[in-house]
Amino acid sequence: MAFLEKYLNNASPTGYEWDGQKIWMDYLKPYVDEFITDAYGTAVGVINPKAKYKVVIEGHADEISWYVNYITDNGLLYVIRNGGSDHQIAPSKWVNIHTKKGIVKGVFGWPAIHTRNSSKEEPPKLDNIFIDLGCSSKEEVEKLGVHVGCVITYPDEFHVLNKDKFVCRAIDNRAGGFMIAEVARLLHENKKELPFGLYITNSVQEEIGLRGAQMITETIKPNVAIITDVCHDTTTPMINKIKEGETKIGAGPVISYAPAVQNKLRERIIETAESKSIPFQRMAASRSTGTDTDAFAYSNGGVPSALISLPLRYMHTTVETVHKDDVENVIRLIYETLLTIKEGETFSYFD
16 A cells, blocks of 8 residues: 555656656566566666567556646646646646746636626637746746646556545546556465466556557567556446446446457456456457557557556546555456466467
């Protein structure tokens, strides 16, 4: 729990993930034989690095954020997205602006209810939300070290809700990094010897198009990849289950059906869940999973890949919420599935 809280509270916006990666690598170090890193910050802990057959378990390290895009003459900041940041939740939020001089605090301002025209309320939009640093001029802002291109994150930190719900910003998807690290810890503590090389991969830049996974899969050249990310709890208000399907927190890991998900590998995961009495749910994706699964699956001439998701409420807000039991069961499911994989397995339909 101490590692989870520290790792979630740390800011790791897309393109600036290295501080979080250092925390993650420091935790993982006793459980792996070596590390691989790349120029953009993806980190990989490797068990059995000399093995020719390679299995990846993967999550992504980055969180959504904002960039400073424009500074007005009277010292207000306008922003653009870095990933899928939600403009509707911004008003009245505190922010951390990351500068070479350190963190500068600010707030997303919003006109008071008394001053707004109730007959035609203007909703928060990307072109009308703004950040107030308490400055009165552009020069005053720049003296603080704030300039166009500075990255902006929310400071909201980890809480436990009603004993067994974890709440924080950036659970999407640093929960994935936590879970794959726990798999490595369990393998080490249970003295499990794997017949293959295991590449515990924490990729960067997923939030802007799976970019870190696209890079690192070409470096690793894996034979198999099991990806973990988050998916939506669709049981909360204003979500259409006919469109989104039905998955919910507390009901177990979510196993995906999608063209990128290799069917035989997925069935192995389902068989493992059933044999080990691990609860699970199913989810269908139409064309793509929208996760790093797609990047691994369609690389290196095709890599058998599967997706195990952690159901989450309120994605891309500062109160992302998951169930403790689901976190534990995703860890168990990945761990137990790894123990079924044999060296040289192709998961081919033609064997």
